[in-house]
Amino acid sequence: MNAPGQPRGGAERNDASLGVRFALLALACVALMVFDHRDSHLTRVRQVLSVAVHPIRVFVDLPFEVWGSASRSLTTRQALLAENERFRREQLNASFRLQRLATLETENARLRGLLDSTAVLGQRVLVAEIIAVDLDPYRQRFNVNRGLANGVFVGQALLDADGVVGQIVDVGPFTAEAVAITDADHALPVSVNRNGLRTVAVGTGDSSRLRLPYLTNSADIGIGDLLVSSGLGGVFPLGYPVARVLEVRLRPGQSFADVIAEPVSALDRDLEVLLVWDAAKEPSAVVGATVLSELQ
Missing domain, CATH: 2.40.10.340 (Rod shape-determining protein MreC, domain 1)
Structure with missing residues (x-):
């Protein structure tokens, strides 16, 4: 046993082994990056990993997609309602103008008839x-x-x-x-x-x-x-x-x-x-x- 107040040897060995493992992992990562940069051998691995994590990505993005789609649908519906209301008002105005136009055409026909009579009269x-x-x-x-x-x-x-x-x-x-x-x-x-x-x-x-x-x-x-x-x-x-x-x-x-x-x-x-x-x-x-x- 270690005397009280002295560091225990097991803890020091654990720290040392963690440091060694971190260094080895760092070297391995650097080696993989250099290896992939030169010959692109890890592209296939990335593709496989991308396919594997795609369902997770879809599942995570699903709430945001649903919310965005609902927001766009609501905005589109409001825009359509406003446009329909505008078209309805324009149609009513156009109908009113057409009714007045028919009246004016009839009135013009009467006035042309009167003017034709005027041309015949000598008075x-x-x-x-x-x-x-x-x-x-x-x-x-x-x-x-x-x-x-x-x-x-x-x-x-x-x-x-x-x-x-x-x-x-x-x-x-x-x-x-x-x-x-x-x-x-x-x-x-x-x-x-x-x-x-x-x-x-x-x-x-x-x-x-x-x-x-x-x-x-x-x-x-x-x-x-x-x-x-x-x-x-x-x-x-x-x-x-x-x-x-x-x-x-x-x-x-x-x-x-x-x-x-x-x-x-x-x-x-x-x-x-x-x-x-x-x-x-x-x-x-x-x-x-x-x-x-x-x-x-």
Whole structure:
């Protein structure tokens, strides 16, 4: 036994053997590195070791891969939702614009029709917008956005792209009231385009019907005949379409036949009309004059 206080020989031998083993391992590692550097003999060994540890590497990396994939999926889903929402808003805006475009195209077609009518008319004309319509079913009256400031006068004729619409009955500074040719208190001198037969078309209160009460049973008129303005009375331009005959009923034993016609103008759909001036006449010459008052 060793005396107390003296180092034991076994511990010294263990330390020495560990040092020797470390030195041998270091020399072996250096020799392997030099050997591999020169001839690359350990490449195969590294490949085998890489294959052996691959499952461990996959197992260690699996949680990180799953987390990364989930994060990317969540980000992609949020991006897709945001993109879908943006596309939905753009689609709604595009649909709104397309609806407005259809309205504008229809409006442009109406205005082109009015301009074509303007080119045919020899008189000065002005486009007016219908801003209000009388809701009384027995009155065919409406207001336009032109008045004394635009030179509008009482008795002035109104036309649309298809034919005669009516005439002005009351004028304000910036607006005017008009009566349609189908109003029950309105009458319009017309002639049959086929043979020149003159008569008067009277309103019925129905926007789709006119009556010709002053034609005899022997009058040369038939279904489908076109009625045009005769120019009598100096209000409506000569030769503009007014209505087309729908029904002719002879009434034996009475003086006059029952003749019904349909207006050619879109009285219940018009949004714009044409105000017409006769260059050969002063407005004062027709102020307050209506065909119905002349008949009476």
